[in-house]
Amino acid sequence: MTFTKRAAAKLLLGTALAASMGTSAFADGHAKTKVGFVYVGPIGDGGWTFEHDKGRLAVEKEFGDSVETVFVESVAEGPDSERVMTQMALDGAELIFTTSFGYMDPTINVAKKFPNVKFEHATGYKRADNVSTYSARFYEGRAIQGHIAGSMTKSNIIGYIGSYPIPEVIRGINSAFIHARKVNPDVQFKIVWAYTWFDPAKEADAAKVLIEQGADVVLQHTDSTAPQAAAQEAGNVITFGQASDMGQYAPFPRVSSIIDDWAPYYIARVQAVKDGTWSSTDTWDGIGAGMVGIGEISDAVPADVKEQALALKASLADGSYHAFTGPLNKQDGTAFLADGETADDGTLAGMNFYVEGIEGDIPQ
């Protein structure tokens, strides 16, 4: 019993300590604002975590000596992530970015214990007074990929490496498929589920399987460059960079890319903490706000296709076109969107069905 009380008291003390360090930062202006980042992969993954870390470095560059950033990489989702977050909060972090969907419940748990520390959870849906969520509308980038893929495929088979069958990934498959079909009604998607975000060996195998099945375009929703290397080896297959530009494979096989650009958001949120104006928000930005970048479309893409792709990008950016615009049916033939209707964010956020024309089932 005494142990409980003591531990609880100390934990509270820790919280108070973290909080008081926070206020002192405002008071004298010399103390640094500590910002923590929890990463699911290694910072050298060349994809997802690499881009988050670029966001962290941008924060350091922007604020210089008035900010100190700390990070831990390759943190398993579950109790390990909870411990790492707690440790950062105890060490005086005022703002902690948790950059994987699987950190959702741990983030909420730790946030309860540290009401004065702000948390930012990427791609989740649970919020609290001190927990914001943020994500990017990657599906807008997928529309452009679908357009280029549908225009360029000769075998009419497009391979897709899925990570996990979650709404985020399914949304991307649908968006790419819709826009590939628009320019090429004969196009077929072959989808392989890798059940990983980052595993070069598995991703390479998946790419090879797809190429053997006749795919001459491989889209990936996993983070390593292994599929790019597999495509390069095959010689006649095009790919797109995922999460990061993967420009080392340009101009061929990599013909374009989706780039996650977290830097503006991270800088804005750190600024908000320093100003004392931070509040819990739900951010879902796309090409328009600059959170989703489209890597340079290489010369391997025919000039007219490139022009159309850039026009599509412009219309997505200014909001004149939505990537999910009706008429669209679900895979089972039931109506999804009427002519001219666009999908609302709620439907998109929980998307768990394929659109009409995609073969195969979402793993259950």
Next chain:
Amino acid sequence: MIALVKRPEASRAFSLAAPLLAVLATMVFGGLLFMALGKDPFEAITTIFWEPLFGEFAFFYRPQLLIKGAPLVLIAIGLSLGFKAGIWNIGAEGQYIMGALFGAGVGLAFYPIESAFIFPLMVIAGAFGGWIWAMIPAILRVKFGTNEILVSLMLVYVAEQFLASMSLGLLKNPEGFGFPGSRNLQQYASTHNADLIAGSGMHWGVVAAFIAVIFAYVLLARHRLGFAIRVTGDAPRAAAFSGVNPARLVLFCLGMSGLLAGLAGMFEVSGPAGQVTIDFNVGYGFTAIIVAFLGRLHPVGILFAGGLMALTYIGGDIAQSKMGLPAAAIQVFQGMLLFFLLAFDLFTNYRLKFGRTETA
């Protein structure tokens, strides 16, 4: 000339000293590694070994040591029984997953009924899940003479597929907006394996780990079955003469290690992890193999080894965030520990001989 000469009898002193020497050597060479990375080696070593135990926030890290160490100890105790007898269960990771799935499955089947009977049922289901998964390699070996190392290892990947399927299908949270993963067992009182004393880290899995240590100690020291295990490992032919039934021993050792791994998985999913998710397993089943050997396959040794491994994990994370050490450096550091242990282990049975060697 330096030569390795077999000792007439295994050196007891060296057997005990080897783990300590391994830790010491790891500190020295790990320090050199950190120095090569441009970090202060003394600060790194103290951050890893001292900070979690006696640092400013030790009140938080000490319970975390229990949480991180308990599944390692629980699994390693089971594995050590088999390893002593030359029965190699490499698939504890799979048994751990199956225990978690069985346990969580039983618990969630009752949702949202609250009852004190649910948790005990989950414990039984978790133990059964791990046991039945280990029985597959056991029965295949006894009946058909298959290699239990391969079969148990391959079954890990089968279990991982089950885990993915359950997270996406049968056990998926109906209120989870289509995202994979089960309901959070921490938020369902009857299934929550909470700290027995809040904030102490002492959940039922930790209690089970301590009980397993005592049970294994008594078994090995006092019980006929423990004698059979030891003698089979040391001298299989002598064991056969003394009436040990090898088939029964295989079934017992694999079954027991599966059962304990299943329990570890069940306590983890209902406690610290809370959820069945695709990435639920984080390698405890494999790390426990290191723990078992680091602990000299002795129950008390395993207890300390589990604590030490937990310490390097927790301290390693602190060093990452405080000093900016890369995760890979911490993993190399942990790898060194096993490497040096195996190296020093050689001297339990061999000694160095200096001078001229005679040729026979």
